[in-house]
Amino acid sequence: MTGKEFQPILLFALITLTVLSGCEKGKTGVHSDFNITNKDIKSVTDKLPQDIRSNIIKKPQCFLEYMERILKEPPDYTVLVDKKHALSSGYVPPGLVNIRKYHLQTTRKYSEIRRIVIPDLTAMAEAARLQGVELVIGSSYRSYAYQKRLYSYYVRTDGKKKADRESARPGHSQHQLGTTMDFSPIDDNFIKTKGGEWLDKYAWKYGFSLSYPPDSESITGYKYEPWHYRYVGRDVSFVIERYFDGKQQLFLEFYDKTKEFFKKSLRK
Numbered sequence: 001m002t003g004k005e006f007q008p009i010l011l012f013a014l015i016t017l018t019v020l021s022g023c024e025k026g027k028t029g030v031h032s033d034f035n036i037t038n039k040d041i042k043s044v045t046d047k048l049p050q051d052i053r054s055n056i057i058k059k060p061q062c063f064l065e066y067m068e069r070i071l072k073e074p075p076d077y078t079v080l081v082d083k084k085h086a087l088s089s090g091y092v093p094p095g096l097v098n099i100r101k102y103h104l105q106t107t108r109k110y111s112e113i114r115r116i117v118i119p120d121l122t123a124m125a126e127a128a129r130l131q132g133v134e135l136v137i138g139s140s141y142r143s144y145a146y147q148k149r150l151y152s153y154y155v156r157t158d159g160k161k162k163a164d165r166e167s168a169r170p171g172h173s174q175h176q177l178g179t180t181m182d183f184s185p186i187d188d189n190f191i192k193t194k195g196g197e198w199l200d201k202y203a204w205k206y207g208f209s210l211s212y213p214p215d216s217e218s219i220t221g222y223k224y225e226p227w228h229y230r231y232v233g234r235d236v237s238f239v240i241e242r243y244f245d246g247k248q249q250l251f252l253e254f255y256d257k258t259k260e261f262f263k264k265s266l267r268k
């Protein structure tokens with residue numbers, strides 16, 4: 001073998017080693033940073049749908065690698081805000097900024113989002129732009145009072161039943177978090193637009209997660225909203241995509257129930 005032939009093999013070995021080292025099996029248990037056994041992993045995942053559960057059980061050390069990082073992230077990335085879990089009427093997220101200041105396209109002159117979202121949001125918009133897709137934000141932060149007016153409007157116009165499938169009650173909207181946005185046009189056909197298709201494929205790589213996916217009304221309580229994305233950070237969005245079949249609600253409920261167990265199991 002000549003030196004030239006050897007170089008690509010060496011490079012391949014190096015890349016493989018780098019990738020694998022992130023998920024190395026611990027000397028004891030399933031991950032060296034956690035005091036957790038295979039039996040614990042099986043028991044903590046036993047309420048999950050079978051396909052999701054077997055994905056985790058197959059390679060628990062990789063899953064735990066991500067869990068370790070998620071445990072250190074801001075709790076706002078994973079807090080449940082859904083039909084059953086509300087934010088208080090007085091909750092206003094910190095660090096709201098006008099999206100327009102960051103060369104991002106919006107349909108409104110003044111549209112706010114939390115500053116922590118900006119780096120990944122601008123990176124995502126730029127990546128889409130390079131592929132000829134212009135992402136436009138239609139709606140972002142909404143205060144409790146605004147959501148109250150919006151929900152009442154839908155109830156008056158469409159009746160309570162329809163309003164509850166399409167609009168959140170005050171305190172129950174992810175938009176109050178300041179990390180959630182609706183891309184434009186806010187329309188059932190958004191998924192057929194260039195922006196909708198692009199986000200569906202790539203948004204998770206930038207830490208954005210589709211909150212109300214198709215065929216998930218029994219889990220989320222909302223009909224499919226192809227335009228509504230919540231920023232959860234890149235580790236959480238990876239886990240939702242890779243392990244939880246793109247079902248944000250399932251992961252957030254799982255994390256809510258198990259985070260204390262995982263925290264306690266972390267070796268100091």
Ligand SMILES: [Zn+2]
Binds near residue numbers: 227
């Ligand atoms: Zn929305």
